Structure formats: C-alpha cells, structure tokens
Amino acid sequence: QVQLVESGGGLVQAGGSLRLSCAASGRTFSNYVMGWFRQAPGKEREFVAGISRDGGRAYVVGSVKGRFTISRDNAKNTAYLQMNTLKPEDTAVYYCAARASAYVRENQGYYDYWGQGTQVTVSS
Numbered sequence: 001q002v003q004l005v006e007s008g009g010g011l012v013q014a015g016g017s018l019r020l021s022c023a024a025s026g027r028t029f030s031n032y033v034m035g036w037f038r039q040a041p042g043k044e045r046e047f048v049a050g051i052s053r054d055g056g057r058a059y060v061v062g063s064v065k066g067r068f069t070i071s072r073d074n075a076k077n078t079a080y081l082q083m084n085t086l087k088p089e090d091t092a093v094y095y096c097a098a099r100a101s102a103y104v105r106e107n108q109g110y111y112d113y114w115g116q117g118t119q120v121t122v123s124s
Contacts, residue, residue, distance in 0.1 A: 002026045002098050002113040009094060009118030012086055016122070020081040022096030022115055029077040030054065033104045035111055036070060036081045038092035038120075045095070049081060050104035059104055064090075086122045093117040 008020040022034065030053055039045040049060040049070035058070050067086075072079040079096055095118075097111035105111075 002029075002032065004096050004098060004113055004115035006094065006096050006115040006118040009120045011121045011123065014086060014088055014122055014124050016086050017082070017084045018086065018120060020083065020094055020096075020118060020120075022079040022081075024077045024079070024098065027100075029072075030074040031100050032098040032113075033101050034070075034072060034079040035097045035099075035104065035106075036079075037095045037097060037108055038090075039095070039117075040089075040092040043092075045108055047106035047108065048094070050106070051079065052104060053102065057104070061106075083120070086120075088122045088124045091120060091122050093119050 003025045005023045035050040036048045037045050051058045051070045055072045067084050069082040096115045098113040099111045
C-alpha cells in the first residue's frame, strides 16, 4: 500500500502560481510512476502530468504545457506540480496518483493509489 497526501492548493488570482506537493508513504517511492490529475465541477477527471520513477521523463498535457512542471524528489518521497500563469480554467480539485510501473499513462484507471485531492481556485 502507498498512501498519498496532497497539499499546496488554495485561492490565487489569474496569472499567479502555486506549487502542489504529493507526499508518499508506505512503500519505496522510487518504484512508482506518478501522475497528477484534475477534476473541475461537472467535468471528467483528466490527466495533467506524469513523471517516471527516476524523474528523468516528464509529461504534461498540451493545455498546461509551458505553464505547469512536474518533478519529484525521491529522497523526500514527494512529487510536485509547479503551476505558473494560472488561469480560471485551471480551477479544479487536483489529485496525485501512483502506480508501481516503469511507464506513465494518461488513463486514470491505470493508477492504483490516489490522494484525497487538493482544491485549486483561480479567480479572474
């Protein structure tokens, strides 16, 4: 079992920045690929970013490319999502997810472990 706890969400004005953290416990963090997802009100949960086990490969979706950066610190058992130039359409609950695998996937069903989510609200 892996336990994931997100933090760092909040209310920010458009153009601002936030850094989300996902702290993991329970198993060897470096065995897991990590993903960040978000779910806006009335919408499906969507993949935002993913990162390989060693942090050497990172992926972000087109809508956040150039604004969001995913990273991880295996020594701290933590993954991060740095979000810059935030827009009102980025408003959502953000979740981190993990799977013991060598591959990042965008399908939420692929991930075995999930955090409880953290709310990000971007005001215009």
